[in-house]
Amino acid sequence: MSRKKTMPSPVVEKLKKQISAIEKGSLVEKNNIFLSTGSHEVDRIFPANSIESSSLIEVLPESYRQRSAAMGAALALSARLLHQKPGPLIWCQLRDPERLHLHAPGLMAFGIDPQRIVKLTIKNEQDLLWAMEEALDCPYLCGVVGVLWKEKLYNFTASRRLSLRARESGVSALMLRSHRANGTTAADIRLSVSAKISSEMPPRKVFLPRIGKTIWNLELKKCRGARSGSWQIGWNHETVSFDLASQLAGRAPLPESTASSPHRYTG
Amino acid sequence: MKTFEYDPAEDQADLDKLTLWTIRYSPWVAADPPDGIIIDISGCAHLLGGEELLSKDIHIRLSRFGFNARIGIADTIGAAWAMSRFGNARTKIIKYDKTETALERLPIAALRIEQKTIKRLTRVGLKTIGILNHKPRAPLAARYGKGLVDRLDQVMGRKPESLSPIAEPPDYRTHQKFVEPILTLEQITLSLDQLTISMADMLECAGLGARQFILCLYRVDGNVKWIKVRTSTLSNEASHIIRLLTEKLAALGESYDIGFGIEQIILGAYHTEIMSHHQIGLGGKKENGSAREFQALIDRYGNRLGFNNVGKFLPRESHIPERSEQLISISEKGVKPHNWKNFLDNLQGGSHLGRPILLLPIPEPITAIAEVPDGPPVHFEWRRLKYRIIRAEGPERLAPEWWHLMPEADELTRDYFRVEDTEGGRFWLFRQGLYEYEKTPTWFMHGFFA
Structure with missing residues (x-):
């Protein structure tokens, strides 16, 4: 009964250290690549001025009507991934009644080579989560994307599994979820996306003016070490990169250096 | 009696x-x-x-x-x-x-x-x-x-007589009998390891790899269960085959009635072919190690989800959007390398964003109010939601492929428009038919831009 008073055992101390190391992800630093969004201004949104490749990113549309915008943003992120890392990308999609399917010629135009995409058509959510987890176990891959408009099994545990796997292998995971998705998940980054109408003011004389550049309103809902906020970010299919569409309107900029970031890009 | x-x-x-x-x-x-x-x-x-x-x-x-x-x-x-x-x-x-x-x-x-x-x-x-x-x-x-x-x-015996077997015989097979019938699938997994390793050894010695493996479980009462796994490339790697089979067994799980036990299991290798050996690099690490890992992953997807559901994109010579691509099984052999960039240039010339990232495999009819004869719609309703259009580009005219001589009557000229609604959604709509010829051309929703 006198055990209470004794000093903490060295084993416990060691375990505590390990746990904190795992939480920081430093044990598996070797697999981690820092991804750039292609624009220094957009990079600054994220801690360490980049997106860690070994993270689980959730992309949510802001509303039902914004689902194609969310798909677009997820595809833009995938395009960045494919641009910076070798290997194929696995696209997991349920045999969806909504039937929003990838269109290969359009992907090529968007900046993604369809040859590098392996598309899985999956019957149920359980298999989809299994397929994603398996993909995250294969460091040869560039990334894996899951489309889950209706979720029942995807919860904290499931997302934690994906996140840990991603951390081990350095393969990026993207999860497209419904705008109604709620509940806590272990995603490293969560983005809410809505499309923005073409920014220029329409000229008066034209009845229906032409369509402008692709711009999304990205709201950063969750990201450790970064401030939440929303940004208007455009997609440039010629350079396959994001860019900040307009100045940060009246918002405080991020502090120059975040304390917990050993890596920084210069210039 | x-x-x-x-x-x-x-x-x-x-x-x-x-x-x-x-x-x-x-x-x-x-x-x-x-x-x-x-x-x-x-x-x-x-x-x-x-x-x-x-x-x-x-x-x-x-x-x-x-x-x-x-x-x-x-x-x-x-x-x-x-x-x-x-x-x-x-x-x-x-x-x-x-x-x-x-x-x-x-x-x-x-x-x-x-x-x-x-x-x-x-x-x-x-x-x-x-x-x-x-x-x-x-x-x-x-x-x-x-x-x-x-x-x-x-x-x-002066004249040959052959028999056509009920099932294709395997090229190689190994089997194991149990003195006592086995009552759990876990135990089978254990002996499966040995069986597979000896099978892999046999194949390795012969310099062969197989594309299909079948595990037969013989129940005491005469019931035989076949468990098939396929690989997309030739394989003789025991660990890979074991993993595929174990996953199948696990999927079989509760749905399989083991009855009074299993007394014998047979593993057969089918479609064997000569397999080139993998060179081991100077560092001692197998070259293409991770590429093979990827192949193994594809095999496991194929066996759990069906190889038809693991697809890759191929271009197809057609201007009609839904026919301009095809998704084929990744295990398909003899696919020529293709150049998507050239294909896209051919398909839509200079304008590079004229194709949507998402497509409905079958265009869905919408109700639209449009300017006659060839203007873009101003309002439309799709899946019971209303959209008001504020910006539009088009039309891009795609004529039907008369050389295919499609018997369907609905093969009409399509005029595609890219439109943007009040919430920033960008759609690819088309009008099928022309006002000059048809009484009421119909409008369809076909694709989505980012």
Whole structure:
């Protein structure tokens, strides 16, 4: 009964250290690549001025009507991934009644080579989560994307599994979820996306003016070490990169250096 | 005693089932309706300690199922057939040089010939195979047909006879028998490891790889369960095959009724081909290690989700959007490398964002209000939601492919528009038909831009 008073055992101390190391992800630093969004201004949104490749990113549309915008943003992120890392990308999609399917010629135009995409058509959510987890176990891959408009099994545990796997292998995971998705998940980054109408003011004389550049309103809902906020970010299919569409309107900029970031890009 | 109505179809089905069960003795088996099974035991008998023990084993097991079997073992199919039906014992084994003498005393009915021929032969006193065998062949053939002589030659082994097996025999196979029937799938997984390793060794020694593996589980009551796994490339890697099979077994899980246990498992390798060896790099690490890992991943996807559901994109020569791409199974062989960039340039010329990232495989009709004759819509309703358009580009006209001579009447000219609604959604709509020709052209929703 006198055990209470004794000093903490060295084993416990060691375990505590390990746990904190795992939480920081430093044990598996070797697999981690820092991804750039292609624009220094957009990079600054994220801690360490980049997106860690070994993270689980959730992309949510802001509303039902914004689902194609969310798909677009997820595809833009995938395009960045494919641009910076070798290997194929696995696209997991349920045999969806909504039937929003990838269109290969359009992907090529968007900046993604369809040859590098392996598309899985999956019957149920359980298999989809299994397929994603398996993909995250294969460091040869560039990334894996899951489309889950209706979720029942995807919860904290499931997302934690994906996140840990991603951390081990350095393969990026993207999860497209419904705008109604709620509940806590272990995603490293969560983005809410809505499309923005073409920014220029329409000229008066034209009845229906032409369509402008692709711009999304990205709201950063969750990201450790970064401030939440929303940004208007455009997609440039010629350079396959994001860019900040307009100045940060009246918002405080991020502090120059975040304390917990050993890596920084210069210039 | 119980009586049942005679049901030939049911009998045949049961015979097929039993034939599949006999694959445990040899991979080369065939059903011989109405009441026989032919097993080619060449090279298999020693596995059970010789022909006597083999036939004993068959007797014991079949009697447990409630069958009373007669077995004939001989050099030729014909002789074995005759011995099982006309031999004077439950088991009759003819040594390789005794075929002729053993058959001499048997009636000619043992020759598998027509009833009519038997009658005619009996009438002239040709009652046994021995007598028939010594008669001159030409007159026999002339009088009773070539079939008789053929059958005689087949029985004596002068003419080859082959049997078409009920299931394709594996190129390589390993098996394991259990003294006590196994009652859990976990235990099977354990012995599966050994079985697969010895299979992989065999393949490795032969320099071969296989594309398909089948694991057969033999239940005590005669039920046989086949578990198939496929690989997209040639494989002889034990760990990979074990993983594929274990996953299948796990998926089988609760739905499989193990009954009173499993007494034997057989692993067969199919479609083997010569496999080039993987070079081991100087560092000791296998080259293409991770690429092979990727192949292994694809195999596991294929076996769990079906290879048809693991797809890759290929361009297709067509201007009609839904026909301009195809998603084919990743295991498809002989696919030429293709250049998507050139394809896209051909497809839509200079404008590079004229194709959407998402497409409805079948365009969905919408109700639209548009400017006549060729303006973009101003309002439209799709899936019960209303959209108001504030920006538009188009039309891009795609004429039907007249050279295909599609019989469908709805092959009309399409005018595609890219439009943007008040919430920033960007759609690809088209009008099918022209106001000049059709009374009411219809509008369709087809794709989505980012």
